[in-house]
Amino acid sequence: MISMIWAMDENWLIGKDNMLPWHYPKDLAYFKRHTKDCAVLMGDMTYQSLKTYYVSKPLPFKKVYIANIEDKVYPDGLLVKDLFHFLKTTDEDIMIIGGKTIYQLSLPYAQRLYITYVLKTHNGNVYFPKFDLNAFKLIEKNIEDGLIFAVYERKS
Template identity: 30%
Template structure:
């Protein structure tokens, strides 16, 4: 039986999740949530996300990077040319499968995801990278936490796919 597919993302109300290769907001609590949820897991992500994420190899993560750049290969980083290939590799690795972006990878995996770990930032922010629309899909919220910091109000949610 295949392992469940989890997407983890922080995005604004207007679905913006990136600007110039970085997050469009700095929320320490979200960063801690992300690192806690991905530690010890298999993380599937694109080349840009991998390059900007300094802790991708820390805390026992097993990265599967979707790229054609073979220079990123190492004994700790698996490479895949497509999302389908990355998911096949991820199924063979320990831990849960956590999809960590970017936009194209989320677009391909959202329709088949079992769970969405969402940090929804209650703001409209400018950006150039968007999370695909998820609100029309059949989800059941299994966990929720409202929070805020000096700059933003945000909600952590775990959404389970309704069969």
């Protein structure tokens, strides 16, 4: 199954200069809980961003795939050059962890969405691409410290 996880503010902001625009420990803990035993897929920009947090520590995932059109060898991840072929043919459970480009391209393949709604507006320059959430049904919702943790499944 292909799942996606992200946090966005009231304007659907998700990034600022290739970093998160905020620091919400509860959301980081939620992200870690839902990704630590997973095969994750991310774009090269998000990988570079994550590596600034994990300078001398290994990335905290079971398996790492990194999407990049250019040929590149990653010391701790596998290159996905043909994203659509990968999404169509993988038989693994994949959690997509960003960023904007990879969310946008992967959304048609996603069965489950883990969305953290930040109930505020922040400053930044990268927004989640608009899409129709009506294609998904809400299956779980928790509110904690100004954050809504919502899980959706694609309607059949």
